[in-house]
Amino acid sequence: MKKVTVGTLESSDCQITLSPATHRHVVIDSVVQAVFGEAIEAVIHRVLDQAGLDSVRVDVIDKGALDYAIEARLKTAIKYYEEAADEKELSIHTG
Amino acid sequence: MRRSYLFIPGDVPRMLQNLDVFDADAVIIDFEDGVHPDQKEAARQLTRAFLKHHATRDVAVFVRVNAWEEAAWFQEDLACLSGSPLSGIVLPKAHPKHLTDVVFALEEAGLPMQIVALLETPEVFFHALELAKHPAVSGLLLGGEDLTQALGVPRTSAGDEILFARSTLVYAAKAFNKEAIDTPFTTVDDRDGLLADAHKANALGFTGKAAIHPNHIHDIHVAFAPSVEAIETAERILRRSETLKSMRFSLDGKMVDKPVVERARALLLRAAASRRR
Numbered sequence: 001m002k003k004v005t006v007g008t009l010e011s012s013d014c015q016i017t018l019s020p021a022t023h024r025h026v027v028i029d030s031v032v033q034a035v036f037g038e039a040i041e042a043v044i045h046r047v048l049d050q051a052g053l054d055s056v057r058v059d060v061i062d063k064g065a066l067d068y069a070i071e072a073r074l075k076t077a078i079k080y081y082e083e084a085a086d087e088k089e090l091s092i093h094t095g
Numbered sequence: 096m097r098r099s100y101l102f103i104p105g106d107v108p109r110m111l112q113n114l115d116v117f118d119a120d121a122v123i124i125d126f127e128d129g130v131h132p133d134q135k136e137a138a139r140q141l142t143r144a145f146l147k148h149h150a151t152r153d154v155a156v157f158v159r160v161n162a163w164e165e166a167a168w169f170q171e172d173l174a175c176l177s178g179s180p181l182s183g184i185v186l187p188k189a190h191p192k193h194l195t196d197v198v199f200a201l202e203e204a205g206l207p208m209q210i211v212a213l214l215e216t217p218e219v220f221f222h223a224l225e226l227a228k229h230p231a232v233s234g235l236l237l238g239g240e241d242l243t244q245a246l247g248v249p250r251t252s253a254g255d256e257i258l259f260a261r262s263t264l265v266y267a268a269k270a271f272n273k274e275a276i277d278t279p280f281t282t283v284d285d286r287d288g289l290l291a292d293a294h295k296a297n298a299l300g301f302t303g304k305a306a307i308h309p310n311h312i313h314d315i316h317v318a319f320a321p322s323v324e325a326i327e328t329a330e331r332i333l334r335r336s337e338t339l340k341s342m343r344f345s346l347d348g349k350m351v352d353k354p355v356v357e358r359a360r361a362l363l364l365r366a367a368a369s370r371r372r
Contacts, residue, residue, distance in 0.1 A: 006137060007137075010107075010108075010109065011109055012108045012109035012112065013107075013108045013109070065108060066108070066112060067148065068112075068141070068144035068145050068147070068148045068149065069108040069112075069141060069144070069145075071144050072137070072140035072141040072143070072144040072145070073137070073140070073141075075140045075144075076136050076137045076140045079136060079140075080136075
């Protein structure tokens with residue numbers, strides 16, 4: 001499965017990378033880590049739970065994104081990640 | 096009537112979360128030309144999440160979705176916006192032949208029946224009345240860049256190349272009491288040029304103007320607000336009309352009749368509305 005990266009490193013935004021893993025692993029690098037690190041992680045886990053995604057590594061570089069932006073960036077990343085997975089399955093079936 | 100419509104790219108969080116601090120009467124979150132094809136999905140997700148979690152104060156929020164002809168993008172835009180608290184959509188490449196389908200799609204998505212039709216092809220100006228007449232269309236917006244590109248002429252600050260389009264759009268909108276919204280002024284740092292362009296739009300009968308930069312909002316509001324002299328004259332006309340119990344008299348050597356009195360009344364209402372904002 002491919003690695004997928006979305007978002008930017010501009011202020012109020014974040015960059016999220018999804019890559020295959022044997023279990024869920026979340027790594028956060030934030031300019032507001034001390035205050036909001038746990039809150040960011042909670043958003044990540046909530047969205048992953050909703051998507052039913054467990055075998056994935058999530059790398060977040062946060063530049064002060066609000067919760068809605070983190071949620072939206074992660075949902076976009078999951079969509080592309082799952083599309084990439086579907087393409088690979090298709091190539092296996094047709095290959 | 097809204098004086099200003101500010102375009103904001105849908106894929107830039109710092110713009111989205113500040114959309115109600117720019118003092119625009121309306122904002123247009125852009126999914127179309129201002130968003131790269133690779134970022135369409137990001138714009139949809141960011142906008143949906145933002146509107147879900149953040150109440151917007153004192154500003155009407157529209158989304159410029161992708162054009163009806165871009166069928167897949169258009170459907171994904173509406174599906175993602177479904178149920179969002181929008182004032183309406185801006186429909187690019189608007190044409191009367193698509194309106195029934197667009198209205199059906201809006202109904203299905205649970206979105207409000209408020210369409211600002213973006214006129215940006217030479218042909219559609221010959222259908223402007225049909226667009227303005229449609230009950231779901233709340234306003235007509237001129238797309239000057241695409242129009243001049245289709246005409247094969249450069250945009251100029253004087254704007255002679257879009258005069259026919261401007262006047263046609265205003266007449267069609269006014270015929271059905273819809274908003275007539277002028278194309279944005281696209282040079283960010285030319286304040287004199289912006290003021291001249293906005294004054295011209297106001298003089299032609301537009302009710303408002305779109306903007307591509309927050310710094311343009313104040314000058315657009317200045318241009319669309321009645322001048323102090325115009326307010327004073329209107330007040331004198333109404334006072335004299337009231338005193339004489341007549342709508343036909345002379346003031347400062349000029350003939351005043353019913354349309355002039357009504358125009359004075361409308362101007363004072365517009366001035367009061369500007370002050371309230």
